[in-house]
Amino acid sequence: METHILDISRVIQLSVAPVFLLTAISTLISALNMRLGRITDRRRALLNQIQVNPDEAPALEEEYRPELLRLAQRVRLIYFAIFGAVTGALLICLVVASAFMGALVAADLTRFVATFFILAMFSLIAGLLLFLREIYLAVQDAGAASPDRFVLAKK
Numbered sequence: 001m002e003t004h005i006l007d008i009s010r011v012i013q014l015s016v017a018p019v020f021l022l023t024a025i026s027t028l029i030s031a032l033n034m035r036l037g038r039i040t041d042r043r044r045a046l047l048n049q050i051q052v053n054p055d056e057a058p059a060l061e062e063e064y065r066p067e068l069l070r071l072a073q074r075v076r077l078i079y080f081a082i083f084g085a086v087t088g089a090l091l092i093c094l095v096v097a098s099a100f101m102g103a104l105v106a107a108d109l110t111r112f113v114a115t116f117f118i119l120a121m122f123s124l125i126a127g128l129l130l131f132l133r134e135i136y137l138a139v140q141d142a143g144a145a146s147p148d149r150f151v152l153a154k155k
Contacts, residue, residue, distance in 0.1 A: 007103040007106075008100070008103050008104070010103070011099045011100055011102075011103045014099060015095075015096045015099060015100075018092045018095050018096050018117075019096070021092055022089055022092055022093070025085055025088055025089045025092070025124065026089070028085050028127070028128075028131075029082060029085050029086065029089075032078055032081050032082045032085065032127075032131060033082070035078055035134065035138075036075065036078045036079070036082070039071055039074050039075055039078065040075070042071060043068065043071045043072075043075075046064045046067065046068060046071075047068075049064075050064065067141070070137065070141055073137065074134050074137055074138065077130050077131075077133055077134040077137070078130075078131075078134055080126075080127075080130050081127045081128070081130035081131040081134065082127070083127070084123045084124065084126040084127025084128075084130060085123075085124065085127040087120075087123040087127075088120045088121070088123035088124040088127060089120075091116045091117070091119050091120035091123060092116075092117075092120050094116045095113050095116045095117050095120065098112045098113045098116060099113055
C-alpha cells in the first residue's frame, strides 16, 4: 500500500512540469484568440463599409478583395494554430493521466507517456509555426499598406 503512495507522490512531482506547460499553452491560445478577434473585427469593418455605401459597393468590393482574401488566409492560419495548441494541450493532459494510471495500476506506461509527449511537442511546433506564418503575413500587410508606417518622422 505504501508503495502506491510513494509512486503517486513521485508522479505528482513529475507532473508539475507538464502542468506549467499547460499554463503556457493556455497563454498562447489566449494570444491566438485575440489575434483572431482582431482579424474578424477588421473583416467586419471592411464588409460594413461596403454595405454602408451601396452606390460604391462594386468599387469597394474590388478594392477590398485582396485584403479580404488575405484576412481569410490569416483566419485559417490562426484556426489551425489554435487547433495545434489545443491538440498539444490535450496530449499533455493524456501524459499526466497516463502517468497517474501507470502508478495506480502498477503498469509500465512509459511508452504511452513518451509517445503522447512527443506528439504534444509536434502539435505545439506546428501551431507555433502557423502562428509565425500568420504574424509574417500581418507584418507584410502592414508594410504593404503604408511603407513608411514604421519609419519615425525626422525633425
